Amino acid sequence: MFAIVTHRWLPFAAAVLLAACAAHSPPDAMGKMDKMDKTKAPTLYERLGGQPAIDAVVDDFVANVAADQRINRFFANSNIPRLKRLLSEQICAAAAGPCTYTGRDMKTTHAGMGITERHFNALVEDLVKSLDKYKVPQKEQQELLGLLGPMKPDIVTR
Numbered sequence: 001m002f003a004i005v006t007h008r009w010l011p012f013a014a015a016v017l018l019a020a021c022a023a024h025s026p027p028d029a030m031g032k033m034d035k036m037d038k039t040k041a042p043t044l045y046e047r048l049g050g051q052p053a054i055d056a057v058v059d060d061f062v063a064n065v066a067a068d069q070r071i072n073r074f075f076a077n078s079n080i081p082r083l084k085r086l087l088s089e090q091i092c093a094a095a096a097g098p099c100t101y102t103g104r105d106m107k108t109t110h111a112g113m114g115i116t117e118r119h120f121n122a123l124v125e126d127l128v129k130s131l132d133k134y135k136v137p138q139k140e141q142q143e144l145l146g147l148l149g150p151m152k153p154d155i156v157t158r
């Protein structure tokens, strides 16, 4: 008889225990759970691998541009470390990462350079080469190019 009563009350006791545990979870533990929220879709920045991965792609990309006879003359007088920093910032910010782009706007930057569609496509090709080299999946490549593409009218002026 005693055993039957105990079993009947077990689910209720378990529920009370669970509720009590949840109520007593320390606030910082709840905070950590929130940060690890598996229901939130990772940003493009996260899927690209964060800042170290973006910096590596930008490094390789700028090296491709420097070796690319179709467009390297445009960069002959450029401050390359500054350009790399600004490109990394720009990609990070566009991909919803924790960065603020501190460079000039695309129209002002490229004004008077006489950049054509061919030049633009050559640069995109150099970027895709680096994305492929670092095995960035097609989905993420397309998303990134989709964010940079709309800048084209401000860059291509000839």
Ligand code: HEM
Pocket (backbone or CB within 6 Å): 071, 074, 075, 077, 078, 079, 083, 086, 087, 090, 102, 103, 104, 105, 109, 110, 115, 119, 120, 121, 123, 148, 149, 151, 152, 155
């Ligand atoms: C989606 C395409 C492009 C993006 C996102 C982009 C982005 C940038 C950024 C962020 C900067 C630095 C801005 C600053 O100096 O404050 C920059 C500078 C520059 N860009 Fe582009 N760019 C693109 C296409 C091109 C193309 C096609 C060319 C030429 C073939 C080009 C030539 C340059 C040059 C020469 C500079 C350096 C300017 C300087 O040293 O003062 N860019 N670009």
